[in-house]
Amino acid sequence: MAFWGMILCMSDYPRTLLEFQKLFPDEAACAIHLERIRWPEGFKCPYCGQVGDPYRIQARPRVLECRQCLRQISLTAGTVMHQTRQPLPIWFWAAYLVTTQTPGMSALQFQRQLGIRRYETAFQMIHKLRTAMVRPERDRIGAKWPVEVDETYVGGATQGEGRGRHHKTLVIGIVEVLPRKKALGPDPNLPSGQRPQHRGGHSSGFIAGRLRLQIIPNRKQETLESVVLADVQMGAEVRTDGWTGYDNLNKLGYRHTAVPVRGDQAKTDQHLPMIHIVFGNLDAWLLGTHHGVSPKHLQGYLNEFVFRFNRRFWPMVAFDSVLKIATRVESLTK
Numbered sequence: 329m330a331f332w333g334m335i336l337c338m339s340d341y342p343r344t345l346l347e348f349q350k351l352f353p354d355e356a357a358c359a360i361h362l363e364r365i366r367w368p369e370g371f372k373c374p375y376c377g378q379v380g381d382p383y384r385i386q387a388r389p390r391v392l393e394c395r396q397c398l399r400q401i402s403l404t405a406g407t408v409m410h411q412t413r414q415p416l417p418i419w420f421w422a423a424y425l426v427t428t429q430t431p432g433m434s435a436l437q438f439q440r441q442l443g444i445r446r447y448e449t450a451f452q453m454i455h456k457l458r459t460a461m462v463r464p465e466r467d468r469i470g471a472k473w474p475v476e477v478d479e480t481y482v483g484g485a486t487q488g489e490g491r492g493r494h495h496k497t498l499v500i501g502i503v504e505v506l507p508r509k510k511a512l513g514p515d516p517n518l519p520s521g522q523r524p525q526h527r528g529g530h531s532s533g534f535i536a537g538r539l540r541l542q543i544i545p546n547r548k549q550e551t552l553e554s555v556v557l558a559d560v561q562m563g564a565e566v567r568t569d570g571w572t573g574y575d576n577l578n579k580l581g582y583r584h585t586a587v588p589v590r591g592d593q594a595k596t597d598q599h600l601p602m603i604h605i606v607f608g609n610l611d612a613w614l615l616g617t618h619h620g621v622s623p624k625h626l627q628g629y630l631n632e633f634v635f636r637f638n639r640r641f642w643p644m645v646a647f648d649s650v651l652k653i654a655t656r657v658e659s660l661t662k
């Protein structure tokens with residue numbers, strides 16, 4: 329059947345705009361994807377349990393009708409697309425643009441690129457997709473791999489006031505470090521999906537795993553410890569610089585390795601390479617795409633950044649989950 333030929337595996341995520349356009353050209357193609365995600369084994373009526381192909385109404389691809397009880401089932405119920413007048417392909421495009429590595433988009437760019445008539449509509453769409461990017465999970469990372477922990481000052485380039493630290497916000501970052509041969513999937517930045525020889529200027533055979541980013545009020549020991557305790561699995565290897573705020577991690581039950589780097593770039597690259605690549609990318613994204621972000625909204629942007637980062641090996645999962653149509657596969661990335 330042609331229908332099953334359309335099934336998207338996670339590894340079949342379209343890598344170019346043209347591929348995407350071919351996959352989801354119209355309402356019907358998008359509806360098929362929704363149906364496939366909801367019933368991977370084939371349609372089953374939620375009312376009467378009838379199994380087997382439902383009636384499809386050509387003029388209304390968003391609705392299926394059960395052959396047995398004749399009730400109608402909405403494919404968009406429970407998703408961000410429900411009861412909106414925007415065509416499904418516009419929503420699919422929006423989700424694609426938000427989840428691809430091309431870092432985020434402003435509402436204005438969105439409106440122009442997708443030919444949406446009103447700015448408010450574009451803004452609402454982005455807003456809905458962002459609400460699906462809030463961090464739902466508070467589980468701990470570092471169970472299998474060491475983590476790097478460090479803090480950085482983010483944002484705060486207030487116009488006309490120079491670049492003093494007084495407007496910057498303190499953020500703590502924690503990232504897993506995996507041996508490259510254990511990489512979680514093909515590199516999404518490479519067209520054919522092959523694994524890279526080098527990544528982020530760091531060639532010693534490691535790759536970043538999952539990430540956590542959080543605003544913190546200060547660098548006090550109690551502050552840093554509470555974040556590590558909430559985010560990192562007990563017993564994990566935790567790598568930090570020589571800051572005294574981390575002195576107690578061994579006593580708390582972690583395997584703590586601290587190296588005093590004191591701003592020495594070579595030492596930093598050696599001991600905490602991954603988290604500094606992450607901080608660099610985060611900075612570029614906040615300043616380049618969003619032209620700086622106010623402290624009030626920063627955590628939301630951090631969540632968006634982490635969402636994309638943690639799903640970069642599974643872009644199809646990210647795509648489905650911002651549309652809120654993801655089901656079982658979502659747990660892969662937690």
Ligand SMILES: [Zn+2]
Pocket residue numbers: 373374375376377378394395396397398399
């Ligand atoms: Zn039925």
